[in-house]
Amino acid sequence: MNPTVARLTVRGLLGRRRGLLLLVVPALLLAVSALAAAAHGDEQSLTVKILGELDLGTLVPILGLVVGTGVIATEIDDGSIVYLLAKPLPRWRIVTTKLVVAIGTTWAFAAVPTLFAGLLLYGTRDGLALGYTVAVLVAGAAYSALFLLLGVVTRHAVVAGLGYALVWEALVGNYVDGARTLSIQQWGRAVAQSVAGESAIGSAVPLGTAVPLLLIVTVASTVLASVKLAGLTLTADE
Template identity: 70%
Template sequence: MNLTVARLTVRGLLGRRRGILLLVAPVLLLVVSLIAKNSDADQQALATDILGRLSLGTLVPLLGLVIGTGVIATEIDDGSIVYLLAKPLPRWKIITTKLAVAIGVTWLFAAVPSLLAGQIMVGTQDNLALAFTVGTLVAGAVYSAVFLLLGVVSRNAVVIGLAYALVWESLVGNFVDGARTLSIQQWGRSVAHTIATDGAITAPVALGVAVPLLIVVSLAATALATVKLAGLTLSYDE
């Protein structure tokens, strides 16, 4: 990890009021959790629904998309990436540094609010808050890797990412059981399922399938992003 690249990436990601915009969704989650806390509905069922759909199902992929593509796609689009690539830095170090920043910022704006929302609604009951927080952490890391890769390989990274998150995961995944096996959201939910007690969280994907996929996809996305970035260097040299 290169601290200079990390510092510049954080500045570019959170500067120019972007940090304030990233706060909108987490604040909305906390507001909804406060409203839910004061409702007469079953708190456990309500918390499971809110944390599963609004947090893990919506907040994490959208923030992962904005942050994961934002750490590098803007630099590629405006051409400023050439100044970074001109430095004597291994391409893998650039990618892993930007990925570390993306994961850290995603965790800050998604996992922390998820934990707080869960604590507000149900406290430590059935480990729901902890379970969804851990699910958010693992899913957020993989989303960051995949969307970072999209930011390197395509100028339409945001559109492709939205199609995956909203169409594949949210729409197709709700009607086609097999599609859930290729859903990062469901992999995170599988991890959450193992932490929650008394079957409070259901998971259509077995943990033995989810964990290897989480690892393989994140590593493959990181490796491929490194290769593509190296190819980008060659294209500029030409």
């Protein structure tokens, strides 16, 4: 963890336009939850639908994509990363620092609102609010690492990330049994289920499979991003 890199990353990530964009996710989730709670009361099925499908299934991956690619992809695209790479810092430290910032930002803008939304919708009953909050924490970390890796390996990181989040996870992963095993969303659901119980939250992936896969994706993405960044050569004109 390098404080200077962290400070510059936070400044770039939470700039005026991107900061406003990040606020859309918690604002939308809390607004939908408030309206649903006022209109339908504390229904378990409605809570599962909002926190499971809208939040964990759609908003969290999109937020993770914006944050994960935003901490490094824009610097690579505009060539400003060359000044950071010129510093006597190990590339892995740059990557891990940016990942810590990405995970912390994702947690702040996704996990905290998830807890508030769950409490608003269903209170503390059945452990739903806590279960989905823990799911967002672990899934958010994995998304951040994966999308940071995409930001390093391709200039089309946003397109690739949207393809994974919206096509693979939201479409294929929800309707094709075999594909669910390779879905961060489903791994998060398994963690939520372990906290809240099978009667409240369903998951297509067992916890014993989900946890190792979450760790593998997070660690492997960080290592690969460090290796790729170590081999990256840029000039100030790029």
